[in-house]
Every structure is written in structure tokens, then in C-alpha cells.
Amino acid sequence: MKKLKISNNVIRRLPRYLRKLDELAENGVTRISSFDLGQHLGFTPSQIRQDFSCFGEFGQQGYGYNVAELRHEIGTILGMDRGLSAILIGCGNIGRAMLDNFCFSNWGVTLKAAFDVNSEIIGSNFNGITVFSMENLAEYLTNNKIDIAVLTVPKEVAKNVAQNLIDSGIGAIWNFTNVELTEPNSPILVENVHFSDSLLSLSYYITERQNDEAARLARLAKANSVK
Amino acid sequence: MKKLKISNNVIRRLPRYLRKLDELAENGVTRISSFDLGQHLGFTPSQIRQDFSCFGEFGQQGYGYNVAELRHEIGTILGMDRGLSAILIGCGNIGRAMLDNFCFSNWGVTLKAAFDVNSEIIGSNFNGITVFSMENLAEYLTNNKIDIAVLTVPKEVAKNVAQNLIDSGIGAIWNFTNVELTEPNSPILVENVHFSDSLLSLSYYITERQNDEAARLARLAKANSVK
Numbered sequence: 471m472k473k474l475k476i477s478n479n480v481i482r483r484l485p486r487y488l489r490k491l492d493e494l495a496e497n498g499v500t501r502i503s504s505f506d507l508g509q510h511l512g513f514t515p516s517q518i519r520q521d522f523s524c525f526g527e528f529g530q531q532g533y534g535y536n537v538a539e540l541r542h543e544i545g546t547i548l549g550m551d552r553g554l555s556a557i558l559i560g561c562g563n564i565g566r567a568m569l570d571n572f573c574f575s576n577w578g579v580t581l582k583a584a585f586d587v588n589s590e591i592i593g594s595n596f597n598g599i600t601v602f603s604m605e606n607l608a609e610y611l612t613n614n615k616i617d618i619a620v621l622t623v624p625k626e627v628a629k630n631v632a633q634n635l636i637d638s639g640i641g642a643i644w645n646f647t648n649v650e651l652t653e654p655n656s657p658i659l660v661e662n663v664h665f666s667d668s669l670l671s672l673s674y675y676i677t678e679r680q681n682d683e684a685a686r687l688a689r690l691a692k693a694n695s696v697k
Numbered sequence: 698m699k700k701l702k703i704s705n706n707v708i709r710r711l712p713r714y715l716r717k718l719d720e721l722a723e724n725g726v727t728r729i730s731s732f733d734l735g736q737h738l739g740f741t742p743s744q745i746r747q748d749f750s751c752f753g754e755f756g757q758q759g760y761g762y763n764v765a766e767l768r769h770e771i772g773t774i775l776g777m778d779r780g781l782s783a784i785l786i787g788c789g790n791i792g793r794a795m796l797d798n799f800c801f802s803n804w805g806v807t808l809k810a811a812f813d814v815n816s817e818i819i820g821s822n823f824n825g826i827t828v829f830s831m832e833n834l835a836e837y838l839t840n841n842k843i844d845i846a847v848l849t850v851p852k853e854v855a856k857n858v859a860q861n862l863i864d865s866g867i868g869a870i871w872n873f874t875n876v877e878l879t880e881p882n883s884p885i886l887v888e889n890v891h892f893s894d895s896l897l898s899l900s901y902y903i904t905e906r907q908n909d910e911a912a913r914l915a916r917l918a919k920a921n922s923v924k
Contacts, residue, residue, distance in 0.1 A: 478739060479706065481898055481901050481902075482894070482898060484897070484898075484901070485891070485893060485894035485897040485898065486891075486894065488897065489891065489893070489894075493877070509881075510881070512705060547901065547904075548897045548898075548900050548901045548904070549897075549900040549901055549903060549904030549907075550897070550900065552900070552903070552904055552907070554900055554903060562794070563790050563791070563793040563794035563797060563798070564790070564791070564794040564798070566790040567789070567790035567791040567794060568892075570790060571790070571791070571852075572892055572893075574896075576893070577893050577896050577897055577900070578900065579896065579900065617903055618899065618903070625798075641903070641906070642899055642902070642903050644895070644896060644899055650720070654736075654737070659899060659902050659903060659906065661895055661896070661898055661899035661902075663892065663895050664712070664713075664716065665795075665799055665890065666712060666716070666799075666803070666804050667709070667712035667713065667716075668871070668888055668890050669801075669804050669806065669871060669888070670711070670712040670715065670775045670776075670777070670804055671708055671709060671712065671775075671888055672845065672869055672871055672886060672888035673775055673776040673777065673779070673781055673804070673805065673806065674708050674711070674774065674775045674776055675708075675869070675886045675888070676776060676779070676781060676844055676845070676868070676869050676886060677774075677775070677776030677779055679868070679886065680776075680779070
């Protein structure tokens, strides 16, 4: 595999390729051209070829890509074979949603434990994951090598909890709190889940559709007035 | 404003610009150069100028962008001034998390009602939003013009509920269920929230850091063995 620096935009597209390739494999597709893959994803064939050229050559001119190989390669690039481990901090609504419904292991990550301050749920078990007291967090992190902290605490305590995690050696935070956790250039990796970005994209497409419809009606009205 | 077709990649970046501009405005910044804005977001100045050129010209060579104007313009492009309305379907963990913590109105969308099948919460009120019975959904949609359905039901019923929504005239779904709801080329707008894409990006950056660290240690070992 070539060792080029991959741009952030390409990295953000890789999970989408991965999901699409999984879906194709499930439907029995074993080989796909950059044209067809592009059709599925709304990308041009040349963009797809360019994306994949960042990390080496897959596929053969005229033969398309081997779906299983390409999927494996993208999974490796994304670190799915690294055996990364995670803990979840905060078992409120969003934390419970992740515990109950999100399959970390599908994505190569092992969720090891959850933490909360609420004595009513400390000791409970959700989907095989035990909830520990936040008081035991530092000790837990001393005794267990954890790669990722999933931060699903209320925003009021987000910064404090993040700082405790960092002080205990956590190097990566998956942040659901909508709070900016670190300064720019911090060595801590923070991946923010911003629901609003997704909603605003949808809002854009609705607006675009409304504009298109308005333009269509205007053209129609003009055509009718000419008649 | 120019009427060019904006690429999906640009659209996906607009909400990030918006968030950053809000943050700058909060910190009292009124004008910013494409260079500085790029520094904040990890984009090159030329990418920023190119992004903004898609929908007209902001800023003046050498003077930078007026933060408030640019923010207003991006908000308009994203449809934040369209008065879009939404309902939420499914008040489980993720639905409750959205009701309790996600401020729809911040993003120009009015959340009007929630629906669920659970009689224990029908009639309840979360953050000013009443939960109605799913039995009343079709009637509600007949009497109210709703732009967006936020779909936070269990995945087992996702497809059925989505079809009911579409049959009742819903044209856009914000989909948290991880289920593919429509066929390609469907006229229904579906915006999927894929937590896994975010986790895999984080996994990539952790892997990259591990590789960098391994390379650094290898160089160090080699340097020491030469001594």
C-alpha cells in the first residue's frame, strides 16, 4: 500500500464506500465498475478512481473492482483491524441509544464498559456492558488500555469530564455533546457528532426542491400567458 | 445571488462554515480572511474562496469576509429562513435525546409534534412538544403542512413507518434508523445519520497516529543502532 497523506475529504468518504460495498456484497455483487459504484453513491467515476488512487491501485481497467478486496482494503485503511477499544461516559438518552442500538463491533471497536453518576443504574448491564460509577473511571483507565471515550454526558459537565479523561490518558474522544472540547492543535483526537450539519444539509435539499418547483411553476405560468 | 448548481461536497461543508462563523461572532470577530477561516477549519484559503464562489462573491480581496454577512448568506442558502416544520416519530432513547437536547429552532426548523405507539408516554410533553398516538399520524399530516419527519423508530418498523409517512405526503425524512428507506432516484429526500461514518473517521485518525508513532520509534531505534 502506498503511503501518501490522504486528504480529510477522502477519509470522510471512505466509510460511505465501505457501507455501500457491504450492501453490494450482501446482494451478491462481487465486482463493480467505478461507473456503477459512482451511480450508487452520486460520485463521478473519475472521483472514485482518484479517491482510491490515494492509497494504491485497486481494480483493473475494464474489469472493475473486486468488491470483497476493496472492502477489506478500505476497512484496513480505516483501522477496523486494529482492535480498538472504547468506553462510554454518560448513560442518558443518547448514551442508552448507543448502548442499546449501536453495534460497535461491526466497526472493529470493542465497547468495554460504561460509566455514569446515577446510582440507580450503576451496576446495571445494557447489551452486555456494565455501568460503573464515574468514581471508578480513573482507576479503570489505569488498569485498562482504552483507545476511545464515547462522550454522551450532559453538555454542562462535558468539558470537565473530557479533561478528566485526557488526564487519565485517553487520546481520542467521540464527542456527542456539541461542546468544543479542546483547543486547536491539541494532541487529543476529537470526533464531533454534529446532528445540525445533517439537518442543515436536508434543509438545503428541501430549499433546492422548493426553488426548482417554484421555477417550474413560473415557467408554466409564462407559457400559459403566452398562449 | 448566482444560481449555479452547488456540489454535494460544498453543501456538506456549509454547515461547518456556519458553526464556525457563529463561534467567531460569539467571540466578537467581525471580519476574517479566507486564510484565517481556513486555519480554523483545516481548509486551504483557495478551497474556501472556491466554495464561496459557487454561490456568488463574498468578501473583498485583501479585506476578508464580513462574518455576519457571510453567516447570513450561508444560512439563507441552507434554507434556515424557510420556516421548515418537522415532526418526530418514535420517542425511544434517540427520539428522547433529540426532544430533550436538540434545539431545532437554532437551525430554522420548528418541531411541531412527536408520535409514539407507547400508551404510557402518549399525551406527555417533552420540552414543549406533545407526544401523540401513531394512530393519529395520518390525520395530523392531513391537517398540518409538515416538511420533515424525524425518524427515530426501532429499525424493525422503519420501512413501514417511512412508507406511511410518504403515503401521507411527507417529502423529506431525517433518518436515524440506519435502514435504507427508499430506492435510488426516489423523489423523497432522505438524510441518513450514520454514526458509524463518524466512528470510522476517528478510527482512521487513531490508526494514522499509531502508524506515525511506530515510524518515529523505528527511526529512533535505527538512529540508536547506528551510534
